[in-house]
Amino acid sequence: MPELEIIGGAASNFVWVCRIACAEKGVPYKLTSVMPHTPEVDAVHPFGKIPAMRHGDVTLGESRAICAYIDRTFDGPPLVPADPVKAVQVEQWVSIINTHIDPTWIRQYVGAGYIFPGTPDKSPNRIAIEAALPKMQQQFPVMDKAVKSGYLVGNSFTLADMDFMPILYYMTKFPESGELLAAHPNLKAYFERHVARKSVQESIPQSAPGTAGQRTEPVNVARAVNA
Ligand SMILES: N[C@@H](CCC(=O)N[C@@H](CS)C(=O)NCC(=O)O)C(=O)O
Structure with missing residues (x-):
């Protein structure tokens, strides 16, 4: 091979x-x-x-x-369960993460806000950050509810969780997202549990x-x- x-x-x-x-x-x-x-x-x-x-x-x-x-x-x-319903639930969450969560939490908040701020002195771009935060404040509770069982789908670590964990990791690195994570106990517990996985570490x-x-x-x- x-x-x-x-x-x-x-x-x-x-x-x-x-x-x-x-x-x-x-x-x-x-x-x-x-x-x-x-x-x-x-x-x-x-x-x-x-x-x-x-x-x-x-x-x-x-x-x-x-x-x-x-x-x-x-x-x-x-990486995806054999059960057909669970398999399409994984697709649902991968799609939601890639089309709703990544664009706001990573592209807009982390990317435009902190990493590529485009400000003369490279300081955080408060306009980009403030534009992302209201959307994040709506999306965090949705994702908090989604991981209540400890997984996005069923009771095993699937591709949906693999897709989400890197984004959550970056949420711990910046102040407003860190506060949001701390305020959502299911998400916080989910992150702390899965960040310990060997594959993530x-x-x-x-x-x-x-x-x-x-x-x-x-x-x-x-x-x-x-x-
Ligand atoms: N839908 C793509 C998204 C990939 C993506 O946006 N990658 C970023 C880096 S995290 C990139 O290449 N950005 C450069 C660009 O958008 O031009 C995937 O799932 O692989």
Whole structure:
């Protein structure tokens, strides 16, 4: 079997999802840590976004497609339950996270507010932050209710949880989102429980979003044994 290559900076929450998926599945991979719109990425993703993936002759972009490939190609615990209702519930949450939560919590609040503020002195962009917060204040209680059982779907750690954990991790790094997390006990307990998983711990980015350098680091992930 050729080596799986995940292409994209480790700080990207979408790259991180794929790395958690590999670890949960017990799939070794090489991480090629490059920014979006670099030649390695442009050669694979139609719009130059990360993550991209190579495995032998197979190339793919988009985290959901890459995780589906990992799940269907390799042995190991399923990332999506076999039960058809639970399987589509996973799709529902992945879609909600990618189309509602990521755009507000990561792109707008973390990205435009703190990481790429576009202010002359690089100080936080209060306009972007204040624009994101009312939406986040509505979305946090929804997600708090959704994780009440300890998982987004059923009673196991699925791709939906893998998609959500990197975003929650970044919520702990900034003041307003940290306060929101602290004020939502189900979300806080959910985060604290799953951040301890081996698959999450071993893939925590060493750099803040947007600061990942261009380097190639081999990662050999033994099958994760998680609680
Ligand atoms: N729907 C894509 C989103 C990927 C995405 O937005 N990645 C960001 C980094 S976290 C990116 O490449 N941004 C550059 C851009 O949007 O041009 C996926 O699930 O993989």
